[in-house]
Amino acid sequence: xxxxxxxxxxxxxxxxxxxxxxxxxxxxxxxxxxxxxxxxxxxxxxxxxxxxxxxxxxxxxxxxxxxxxxxxxxxxxxxxxxxxxxxxxxxxxxxxxxxxxxxxxxxxxxxxxxxxxxxxxxxxxxxxxxxxxxxxxxxxxxxxxxxxxxxxxxxxxxxxxxxxxxxxxxxxxxxxxxxxxxxxxxxxxxxxxxxxxxxxxxxxxxxxxxxxxxxxxxxxxxxxxxxxxxxxxxxxxxxxxxxxxxxxxxxxxxxx
Numbered sequence: 001x002x003x004x005x006x007x008x009x010x011x012x013x014x015x016x017x018x019x020x021x022x023x024x025x026x027x028x029x030x031x032x033x034x035x036x037x038x039x040x041x042x043x044x045x046x047x048x049x050x051x052x053x054x055x056x057x058x059x060x061x062x063x064x065x066x067x068x069x070x071x072x073x074x075x076x077x078x079x080x081x082x083x084x085x086x087x088x089x090x091x092x093x094x095x096x097x098x099x100x101x102x103x104x105x106x107x108x109x110x111x112x113x114x115x116x117x118x119x120x121x122x123x124x125x126x127x128x129x130x131x132x133x134x135x136x137x138x139x140x141x142x143x144x145x146x147x148x149x150x151x152x153x154x155x156x157x158x159x160x161x162x163x164x165x166x167x168x169x170x171x172x173x174x175x176x177x178x179x180x181x182x183x184x185x186x187x188x189x190x191x192x193x194x195x196x197x198x199x200x201x202x203x204x205x206x207x208x209x210x211x212x213x214x215x216x217x218x219x220x221x222x223x224x225x226x227x228x229x230x231x232x233x234x235x236x237x238x239x240x241x242x243x244x245x246x247x248x249x250x251x252x253x254x255x256x
Contacts, residue, residue: 088149169234178231
């Protein structure tokens with residue numbers, strides 16, 4: 001089975017009824033489950049292909065893995081009508097506007113991808129037409145068409161490990177509180193806003209760091225909270241910090 005990569009690659013469902021994850025969905029899948037990013041990596045095609053395989057063989061049958069993927073497509077896709085201009089930043093999907101079984105209008109990306117589609121990476125272009133001429137091929141000749149735009153997700157460091165686990169990462173890693181005061185699992189924004197946190201850079205040549213104080217210079221971000229559960233977040237693309245800012249933070253920690 002061929003997976004999505006560039007224009008002309010067909011999409012839909014497998015014989016198992018599992019949808020094929022797009023690259024963006026595969027990245028979300030890896031970011032949602034640290035145990036998978038530890039095995040497969042992230043931010044590259046080899047990791048996405050492994051994520052797709054895992055979802056197709058195991059994940060879609062397991063509510064633990066399947067639930068985040070149902071929410072993801074609602075947040076990152078929207079319809080662009082045929083022969084109109086779309087302001088799409090990411091991937092433009094082209095396919096049938098009506099279901100091929102009951103002829104009803106397609107209204108969701110999930111239903112849209114039940115049937116053959118083609119895709120074009122339009123990057124950060126301002127406007128792109130939803131048309132056969134632009135896409136370059138017609139997946140359903142003679143049938144009404146529509147497009148869905150899959151916007152690129154906003155980049156954010158992902159939860160990569162709980163305390164004591166290995167965080168698979170090649171960039172900067174934060175170490176701090178895992179839960180809010182209401183005992184809910186924090187996202188990255190909440191993690192760094194919750195209070196003190198330590199940051200370290202994964203050593204060159206290494207692909208992981210242990211999520212524990214020893215790996216962060218022995219720092220305990222919340223020493224007064226004895227029951228504070230810790231977690232680590234991976235800034236894989238090194239966008240949130242710099243080597244200089246980390247050095248300053250480490251010096252500040254050790255001056256306390």
